[in-house]
Amino acid sequence: MPIEPNMYDSHMHTPLCKHARGAPADYAAEAEKKGLRGISFTCHSPMPFGWNPGARMSINQLPQYVAMIEKTREDFAGRVDVRLGLESDYMPGMESWLEDLHKKADFSYILGSVHPQTQEYQAIYLEGASRLAYERSYFENLTNAAESGLFDCLSHPDIVKIVHPKQYDVADHLDTIRRALDRVARAGIAMELNTSGVNKPYPEMNPGMEILREMAGRNIPVVLGSDSHDAYRVGADFDKALDKLESVGYESVSYFLDRQRHDLKISEVLLPQLQTRLI
Numbered sequence: 001m002p003i004e005p006n007m008y009d010s011h012m013h014t015p016l017c018k019h020a021r022g023a024p025a026d027y028a029a030e031a032e033k034k035g036l037r038g039i040s041f042t043c044h045s046p047m048p049f050g051w052n053p054g055a056r057m058s059i060n061q062l063p064q065y066v067a068m069i070e071k072t073r074e075d076f077a078g079r080v081d082v083r084l085g086l087e088s089d090y091m092p093g094m095e096s097w098l099e100d101l102h103k104k105a106d107f108s109y110i111l112g113s114v115h116p117q118t119q120e121y122q123a124i125y126l127e128g129a130s131r132l133a134y135e136r137s138y139f140e141n142l143t144n145a146a147e148s149g150l151f152d153c154l155s156h157p158d159i160v161k162i163v164h165p166k167q168y169d170v171a172d173h174l175d176t177i178r179r180a181l182d183r184v185a186r187a188g189i190a191m192e193l194n195t196s197g198v199n200k201p202y203p204e205m206n207p208g209m210e211i212l213r214e215m216a217g218r219n220i221p222v223v224l225g226s227d228s229h230d231a232y233r234v235g236a237d238f239d240k241a242l243d244k245l246e247s248v249g250y251e252s253v254s255y256f257l258d259r260q261r262h263d264l265k266i267s268e269v270l271l272p273q274l275q276t277r278l279i
Contacts, residue, residue: 007269008038008255009235010109011087011155011194011225016057016065017044019229024072024082026231031080034235038081040109040256041069042155042225045088048097052089052118059101066105083257085109087155090145091121098150109256111192111225112151114141116160131167135160136176143180146187152256153223154184156194156206165202170210177211185218190254190261193245195237196227205241209248216248221261223254242266 012027013020024041031039043065044056057065066084073082084105088098090112102110115121116138125137138160146154161168170177184191197206207215215222222245226236245253245266252263 006037006264007035007224007235007238007253008040008081008083009036009226009228009238010040010085010153010223010255011042011111011192012039012228012234013087014041014043014065014068016061017055017229019055021229022231024068025075027228027234028072028076028080028082030231030234032076036080036235038083038255038257039234040083040085041072042085042087042109042111045086045098045101047089048094051091051094051120052115055118056089062104081257083108085111085256087111087113088151089113089115090141090148090150092141092144095148095150098148102150108258109153110151110259111153111155112145112148112189113155114138114145114159117163122163131164132172135164135168135173139173139176139180143183146184146189149187151189152259152261153190153192155192155225156197156227157191158207158211159194159197161202161206161208162197162200165200168202170208174210174214178214181211181214181218181220185220190221190223190256191215192223192225193241194225194227195241196225196233198237205237205244209244212244213248216245216250221252221254221263222250223256242269 046059069084076082126134194206226233228234252265254261254263
């Protein structure tokens with residue numbers, strides 16, 4: 001007998017980020033089709049100083065974003081639990097901006113990100129530095145984000161591997177990563193298993209299995225996100241993601257509502273694509 005659907009997809013975007021397609025209602029309809037209990041929209045946050053303007057909403061568009069998600073929430077009430085979230089970029093020196101930003105709306109979930117593929121980031125950390133030093137800067141900034149207290153979860157936590165995909169080797173950084181994860185665990189923040197990585201230049205989920213195994217050993221909570229920029233990808237590859245979590249020792253998966261973490265036993269999660277395995 002089927003179990004009641006209870007899973008959330010906690011990472012998706014809107015056209016306000018300038019590189020996603022489809023209205024929020026399309027994403028909610030896909031979530032309903034796939035039997036998800038809810039979704040959190042986490043469109044790319046505004047940033048100060050003209051940072052990376054081509055891939056995010058402006059501060060003036062924030063009210064529009066809040067309104068479009070609220071309308072979708074109302075339209076899908078009783079069908080899909082639609083939540084307002086934000087994917088906020090972290091950079092040293094921008095903490096006060098982000099603290100103020102997160103007070104501008106009643107956000108249910110704040111996802112912290114470091115995007116080392118942007119021109120602005122590389123101008124600071126890559127120009128004049130070795131590739132390995134640049135990659136280490138990413139893990140350090142991700143850890144600083146964890147310790148900032150600004151976020152509920154860290155997104156795609158090895159996304160740096162897409163910048164030099166033919167050269168990147170997680171073995172080069174395992175000591176750095178282990179020290180970073182010790183700090184993340186002490187900070188008490190969750191980390192994301194992002195399924196969109198399978199479609200990126202380094203084709204595996206973020207993070208890869210080595211980091212996921214280290215996270216499990218430190219009991220760092222994990223949130224699933226599809227990072228959907230098209231509605232059809234909502235909930236994509238969650239069955240494979242849950243298998244990966246179980247294989248490294250996780251027994252539960254998490255999501256956030258009203259900035260509070262909720263945990264589900266993986267054995268109790270039901271998605272339509274899992275029914276033949278779980279029934």
